[in-house]
Each structure stands twice: as C-alpha cells, then as structure tokens.
Amino acid sequence: MPNDPARVEIITGRERRRRYTANEKLALVDATMQPGMTVSAVARRNGVSASLLFKWRQLMSQGGQVAVKADEDVVAASRARDLEQRVRELERLLGRKTMEVEVLKEALAAAREKKPVWQLPSPPRDASR
Template sequence: MAEGGQEAVRADEKVVPIRRVRELENRVRELGRLLGSKAMESEILRESLEQAVQKKHASRLPSPPP
C-alpha cells in the first residue's frame, strides 16, 4: 500500500480511499444495469411501433376480390 501511495505521488495522481473506489464501482454497476434496462425498453417500444405501423398499412390495403 505504501508503494502504491508513493507511486501515485510520483505520477502526480490523487490517492483515493478504497471505500470511495468501491462506491464508484457500485455506481458504475448500477448505471450499467439501468442502461441495459433502458436499452431493452427502447427495443420493446421500437418493435411495438413497427408492428403498429404495419397494422396501419395493412388496414389501408384494398380487400381482395371475392
């Protein structure tokens, strides 16, 4: 740990407590989960819209002759 701190100081980087790193990792996981959920929701809505448009176009087609 001391070597890592010295290395960070030599590299002119901030030393961050492990607690903060874990908090940020948890936040990244949470945001990834939310992003996946939103992507799935978007895909469902896109497919629903495509089906609605197809039904609308199909209802405008002339009826086949008897």
C-alpha cells in the first residue's frame, strides 16, 4: 500500500547517480498527476527522490515537455566555470595571434614594395660614365 503511514523506509547508503530518459521522466511526472497519487508515493515506488520529481514537475510546468526532454549531460557548475574560463583564454590567444598575422602581413607587403639592394641596377663596370 503506497500511502501506508505505518510503513517505514530505511535508507542505508548512497546509490549511484542514474540518468533517466525523457520518456521515463514524462511517465513519472504523469504518474504524480494521477488522482490519489502523491509525489512521495510515486518516488518511493520507482526509487526516485521526491525532490527530483518535484523538480521535473516544476520544469515541466515552466517549460513544457522541452524541459523534461533535455537529456543533455549534467555538468557541475565548477566544471562549467572552468570550461568558460578556458574558452575566454583561448579567445584572447586567438585574438593575439590574429593581430600578429595582420602585422606580419603588413610588414611583408611593405618589404615587397621596397626593392632589395641586389635588384638595383648595377653601375657600369668600365670607367666611363
């Protein structure tokens, strides 16, 4: 009986994180919407934390099925910050290298405009001028 107040559940340890498909999320959220069913009962029956079901319900009410269907990998906020910092560093480096290339192109063009000494007409070899 899912709503039995005499039943006590003992949590013995941490379980590994599980990834749910969009269909599983939708089915669980739909089950919580059924008359007479509570979020806690659905969570216990399916081995899901109630807070996770509440979060999915909230996301679904705010963003519809798109929020629940986003099966992208969850990345820790610290990892995301590290990656964003790395992107900024690489963008800065790319900007510097782009500027270096432009400067070198301009220098090469200026050098090509000047004729090198070995291409200047040489003076006549005989003593007459």
